[in-house]
Amino acid sequence: MSAPAVQFKQDATRLSADLRHRRIIQTAMGKYETVRDQRKAAFQNWEEARQLAAITKWEAINHLDAYLEQLVSKLESRGTKVHWATTARQARDTILGVLRAAKARVIVKSKAMTAEEIHLNQALEQAGFEVVESDLGEFIVQLREEPPYHIVFPAMHLTRDEIKEVFDRKLGDAPSNDPEQLTMVARRVLREKYLQADAGITGANFAIAETGMISITENEGNARLTSALPRVMITLIGIEKVLPRLEDLALFLPMLAAMGTGQTVTCYNTLYGGPRQPGEPDGPEEYHVVLLDNHRTSLLADPEQRDSLHCIRCGACLNVCPIFRNVGGHTYGTTYCGPIGAVITPNLRGLNEWQHLSYASSLCGACTETCPVKIDLHHHLLQNRRNGSRQKPSWWQKLAFKMFAPIATKPTLWSLVTKLGRFGQKLHGLVKGSYLDPAYAWTRTRELPPIARQTFKEWWRTRS
Amino acid sequence: MKITLFIPCFVDLMYPQVGVAMVRILETLGHTVVCPEGPACCGQPAFNTGYWEQSREVAIPVLESLKGAEVVVIASGSCGAMLKVFYPDLFAGTRYEAMARDLAPKCFEFSAFLVNKLGVTDLGARFPHKVTFHDGCHGLRELKNKRPPRELLAHVRAIELVEMDAAETCCGFGGTFSAKFPMISTAMGEVKCASALDTRAEYIVSCDSSCLMQIQGLLDRQRKPIKTIHLAEVLVHR
Numbered sequence: 185m186s187a188p189a190v191q192f193k194q195d196a197t198r199l200s201a202d203l204r205h206r207r208i209i210q211t212a213m214g215k216y217e218t219v220r221d222q223r224k225a226a227f228q229n230w231e232e233a234r235q236l237a238a239i240t241k242w243e244a245i246n247h248l249d250a251y252l253e254q255l256v257s258k259l260e261s262r263g264t265k266v267h268w269a270t271t272a273r274q275a276r277d278t279i280l281g282v283l284r285a286a287k288a289r290v291i292v293k294s295k296a297m298t299a300e301e302i303h304l305n306q307a308l309e310q311a312g313f314e315v316v317e318s319d320l321g322e323f324i325v326q327l328r329e330e331p332p333y334h335i336v337f338p339a340m341h342l343t344r345d346e347i348k349e350v351f352d353r354k355l356g357d358a359p360s361n362d363p364e365q366l367t368m369v370a371r372r373v374l375r376e377k378y379l380q381a382d383a384g385i386t387g388a389n390f391a392i393a394e395t396g397m398i399s400i401t402e403n404e405g406n407a408r409l410t411s412a413l414p415r416v417m418i419t420l421i422g423i424e425k426v427l428p429r430l431e432d433l434a435l436f437l438p439m440l441a442a443m444g445t446g447q448t449v450t451c452y453n454t455l456y457g458g459p460r461q462p463g464e465p466d467g468p469e470e471y472h473v474v475l476l477d478n479h480r481t482s483l484l485a486d487p488e489q490r491d492s493l494h495c496i497r498c499g500a501c502l503n504v505c506p507i508f509r510n511v512g513g514h515t516y517g518t519t520y521c522g523p524i525g526a527v528i529t530p531n532l533r534g535l536n537e538w539q540h541l542s543y544a545s546s547l548c549g550a551c552t553e554t555c556p557v558k559i560d561l562h563h564h565l566l567q568n569r570r571n572g573s574r575q576k577p578s579w580w581q582k583l584a585f586k587m588f589a590p591i592a593t594k595p596t597l598w599s600l601v602t603k604l605g606r607f608g609q610k611l612h613g614l615v616k617g618s619y620l621d622p623a624y625a626w627t628r629t630r631e632l633p634p635i636a637r638q639t640f641k642e643w644w645r646t647r648s
Numbered sequence: 649m650k651i652t653l654f655i656p657c658f659v660d661l662m663y664p665q666v667g668v669a670m671v672r673i674l675e676t677l678g679h680t681v682v683c684p685e686g687p688a689c690c691g692q693p694a695f696n697t698g699y700w701e702q703s704r705e706v707a708i709p710v711l712e713s714l715k716g717a718e719v720v721v722i723a724s725g726s727c728g729a730m731l732k733v734f735y736p737d738l739f740a741g742t743r744y745e746a747m748a749r750d751l752a753p754k755c756f757e758f759s760a761f762l763v764n765k766l767g768v769t770d771l772g773a774r775f776p777h778k779v780t781f782h783d784g785c786h787g788l789r790e791l792k793n794k795r796p797p798r799e800l801l802a803h804v805r806a807i808e809l810v811e812m813d814a815a816e817t818c819c820g821f822g823g824t825f826s827a828k829f830p831m832i833s834t835a836m837g838e839v840k841c842a843s844a845l846d847t848r849a850e851y852i853v854s855c856d857s858s859c860l861m862q863i864q865g866l867l868d869r870q871r872k873p874i875k876t877i878h879l880a881e882v883l884v885h886r
Contacts, residue, residue, distance in 0.1 A: 197831040510839070549789035589702060594686075638664060640668065
């Protein structure tokens with residue numbers, strides 16, 4: 185097993201038996217489901233909206249070359265500097281280069297999963313920059329020196345007491361565990377940082393090819409401050425985030441809000457068209473957009489799983505996934521967790537090392553059913569399994585399935601195995617539930633039903 | 649109608665009463681039931697684990713034994729989905745593709761066959777118990793079988809159906825998943841059982857014995873009072 189697989193198995197085993205963790209996640213998700221369903225019901229026809237979103241994303245992804253060029257030329261026409269980054273390293277180096285050229289020291293960041301993906305914060309800190317997360321949840325997990333737990337709710341695994349504790353320890357200021365008071369503490373700290381910051385780094389939700397605009401949707405106003413106050417603004421965005429037309433946002437913004445957080449629309453929706461233009465009173469002096477590939481083009485080249493680039497990172501598939509709800513976000517050990525993470529991570533970071541994520545699913549399909557852009561998530565998990573076993577088969581599984589084939593297809597062998605099974609079950613009692621038990625994986629927590637005294641096939645033969 | 653009944657491996661070995669109940673119901677409705685002796689498994693374990701070549705070795709004899717069948721009734725939503733939905737994928741690009749595509753529309757999960765194909769909802773059953781229904785994921789999401797089992801239960805005399813909160817949440821079985829990640833599988837099963845127990849039902853009914861094996865296995869170990877039963881067994885009850 186690969187190192188990430190060992191880590192996944194250990195953490196999953198521990199957390200799935202952690203009843204406190206289970207309760208926290210169930211409570212958080214119970215509320216989410218109620219409001220999400222209310223918002224879905226507000227659409228005239230939710231299924232048609234999904235279909236339209238899937239078609240729009242299909243069009244964007246299947247003509248990505250043209251839409252990206254259109255986006256870039258529009259952005260550049262208003263003075264934005266666009267950088268193409270094929271790899272995570274190129275993206276980090278580009279951003280470090282921009283910051284050094286601007287003689288920046290303090291950086292504020294708004295929420296960006298792409299930044300997590302390229303491990304930007306570590307690179308910035310190693311290069312001597314001070315970087316502060318401005319999204320409240322991200323701010324909390326940054327103080328705890330943890331990655332975000334969920335792509336939309338980074339600190340959903342924490343109780344208010346745990347947040348008070350880290351504020352006390354790291355900021356020396358936590359009057360109580362009251363959410364409002366804790367938020368005011370974060371606000372005081374962050375306001376100072378916005379004023380000190382030389383540069384602001386953001387992610388993005390969509391990029392509009394038609395008008396050359398970057399769309400950022402948020403609830404705290406922190407992305408607006410991150411972009412408006414510092415001299416330099418940098419947006420790091422995956423190339424798959426392009427939408428063809430401005431009017432597409434009329435569908436995608438409410439859809440993202442409904443599925444992400446159960447809101448009608450998110451509180452702040454901003455479109456960024458470039459740096460401060462002549463005569464304008466505010467806005468950054470420089471605006472840089474970094475377009476990140478980082479293996480997205482290898483997904484683009486795969487017609488079977490290309491639709492996984494439709495993802496709008498709403499997190500809805502995580503929220504309904506019974507695996508995610510029992511093992512939590514950190515267990516995945518990767519930037520993108522839950523079903524979408526289990527689909528794309530083996531493709532982005534290596535099938536051999538990450539295929540365990542595709543196996544860690546009962547293939548229940550709740551993810552596919554909920555996905556607003558209709559990504560065929562659970563069938564992609566099956567394809568990853570097939571591709572993984574083709575690339576590097578496990579000899580014992582291959583052998584087991586090879587031996588099973590004649591047993592399952594020859595009635596005489598099947599009868600023999602049935603009889604052997606009955607005999608084996610008599611002996612099974614001696615080792616059941618112990619480490620000597622060949623069925624230990626099952627019997628550790630569950631009873632195994634006995635083989636019937638008369639199987640169906642045996643009964644059928646008595647009739648004919 | 650001549651109905652070919654496909655009995656999956658675990659139903660044959662551990663839940664023969666489910667198959668027997670189906671034969672009785674279909675024969676009572678005046679149909680002829682045949683059951684091919686040969687194939688014991690649909691090939692889903694190898695397919696779901698990624699070993700499609702080994703899966704085909706199991707599935708080809710299934711295809712051959714069902715060739716020429718008028719309709720095929722499968723005693724499980726999960727294996728039903730394998731034959732109806734996944735065989736065309738499994739055999740895509742092979743010389744069996746046409747056979748798989750030909751078979752798919754003839755395949756029915758048992759409850760869907762009764763309601764959608766035969767138009768039967770009342771089998772004259774009587775089951776004086778409070779029950780809750782578990783939607784097996786394959787039946788629910790691959791075969792879109794939400795309605796048929798409930799219509800059948802609605803016509804059972806003296807039964808009380810109470811829906812549980814997590815009716816559509818996976819029980820955690822997932823075939824080889826239950827052995828590869830037993831603790832996640834167990835946690836999922838515990839969530840399911842807790843939701844079923846909240847209804848204070850006496851029975852958890854389902855169209856899938858594999859889900860019920862997972863649920864009953866946990867309930868037995870934890871000595872919980874609720875029992876599991878396949879829909880077909882409820883429908884033969886008088």
